[in-house]
Amino acid sequence: MPRRKRAARAGTIRIIAVGVALVLAAGLLWLGYRQFAGSRATPRSDVPVAVGADHIDPANDARRVIVSGTLSAAGSARDRDFGTGTKAAMLFRKVEMLQWQEHCAGAECSYDKAWAATAIDSHKFRVPAGHENPPLRLVSARFDAPNMHLGLFEVDPALIEAQLPSVEHPMHAAALPPNLAATFSESAGLLYAGGDPTHPDIGTVRIGFREIPFGAATLSGTQRGKHLTH
Secondary structure (H helix, E strand, C coil): CHHHHHHHHHHHHHHHHHHHHHHHHHHHHHEEEEEEHHHHHHCCCCCCCCEEECCCCCHCCCCCCEEEEEEECCCCCCCCCCEEECCCCCCCCEEEEEEEEEECCCCCEEEEEEEEEECCCCEEEEEEECCCCCCCCCCEEEEEECCCCCCCCCCCCHHHCCCCCCCCEECHHHHHHHHHHCCCCCCCCCCEEEECEEEEECCCCEEEEEEEEEEEEEEEEEEEEEEEEE
């Protein structure tokens, strides 16, 4: 093939290659623009949006939202077992018993006394004799006020427990029903049964209460209709 024809053909190939490259580059730029524009036009559902509690926007349904408002309810939290209540969203009862616990390293075991919220089975100890734990008949519990709201939102109680701080709720034995007042004594806002609060022994039960009050609050959750949930 003459040199002039080879040069012309090579030039044509270069022009075609450059044209293809320009078309591909333009396509990639257009695709990037469409993705950028789409991301701006459609908010990401996993990015929480701050909203007020006095208005529920249907456009936020199934989205994560951060709601600020006033936490309230149709009533108060109440522990019916102890005949006590509080003007708060939640009341927590924490039950502990002084029990033996075992610590073993190889063939050697030691035993000490500790407050525990769950029963420790002393029958499984290597040396159960002299380290018997009585049964724990009371349990810790949470008590919710009915129909809790954050502004117009109906709130999942689990969000309140997980995200809002609790404060101490001191108890007084004199405020208990007569049958319980005869069983429990008090010390520093806690109730004790089965032993002297100042010198507790194995089997002594200690009960404390905490509460989450009503009032200004901010919660994060998923908006589902008028509900705020996990």
